[in-house]
Amino acid sequence: ERKAALSASTGPGATSDGHKVPLLANVGGPADVPAAVEAGAEGVGLFRTEFLFLDDSKTAPSEEKQVEAYRQVLEAFPEGRVVVRVLDAGADKPLDFLTPADEPNPALGVRGLRTLLDHPDVLRTQLTALAKASDGLPVYLEVMAPMVADRTDAKAFADACREAGLRAKFGAMVEIPSAALRARSILQEVEFLSLGTNDLAQYTFAADRQVGAVSRLQDPWQPALLDLVALSAEATKAEGKSCGVCGEAASDPLLACVLTGLGVTSLSMGAASIPYVRATLAKYTLAQCERAASAARAADTAEEARIAAQAVLSGE
C-alpha cells in the first residue's frame, strides 16, 4: 500500500488544496543528479560545491574544471531551478589550504562566507565559473552564500556576484540566529533566503553538530528552531521574496508540513526523501499545515512539538 501511495506520488509538490511547495534536491555533484531526476525533483535546492575542492586539497580547482562540473548539474534541469551554494569550507568541512589551523573553536571561526571574503580570488573564480557554466542555458540559476551573519555579509556577497557579472538571483543561507532575527535587513541585499537548519540548530542551541552527546539539542523539532524559521519566513513574505529550507529538517515528511505551515516556500532534501515528503504534503491543506505549525510552536519540547503536529494533522 505504501508503495502504491508513493508511485502515485508524482508531479510538483503541493498541499491537497493546491498550494505549491517546490520539492528540490540536495546534491553534492553531478553523480547525484540521476537520483534527483528519478525522484522527480523540481530542481536543485542545495548544490554543495565542496566536493570539487575536496578532490585536491592543496589548491582550488581551476575555473575550467569548475565550469565543467557546474554545467553538468545545470544541464540536468533545463526548465528547473538550480541553487548553487558557494564553497562552505571550515569547521565540519576543513580545507588545508584555506582553513586556519589554529582556531580554538573552528565552528565559530573563519568558515563559510568568512573564508571566501578572506580569499576573494577563490570566490571570484567560483562565481566566474558559474557565470560561464550558465551562459546560454535557460536554467533559472540562484547562487547563495553559507554562514551569512548580517547585512554587511550579505552585501559583500551580492557585490562579489555583481562584480563577477553573474546573471542569477543572489541569496543568503540562514544558519546563524542573527540572520533569522534580522532577516528583513539581510533581504535588502539579496533576493532569497534558504534555511540551513543543521547549522541553525547548532548555533541556536550551542550544540556542536559533530558531538553525539548533544544530539538532543540538534533536533529540528525544537520549538526555538521553529520560531527562527517562522521569523525568517515572515520577513521574507513581507519583502515579497522566497524562503526555502535545505537542511535535514525538510526531509522529515511531518516536519515538511509544519515548515510549509510556517510559511516556507520550497523544500530541498536528499533525493530519496522526495517521494515521501510529496505524498505526505499532498494529504493536507495549507490551513491544516498552518494549524500544525502553531501547535508545534506552542509546545515546550521537540517531542511535544512532534506529537502536537501529528495530532492536528490526524484530526485528533
Ligand code: PEP
Ligand atoms: C545546513 O547547515 O543545514 C546545511 C544545509 O548546510 P551543511 O549541512 O552543508 O552545513
Ligand code: MG
Ligand atoms: Mg550549513
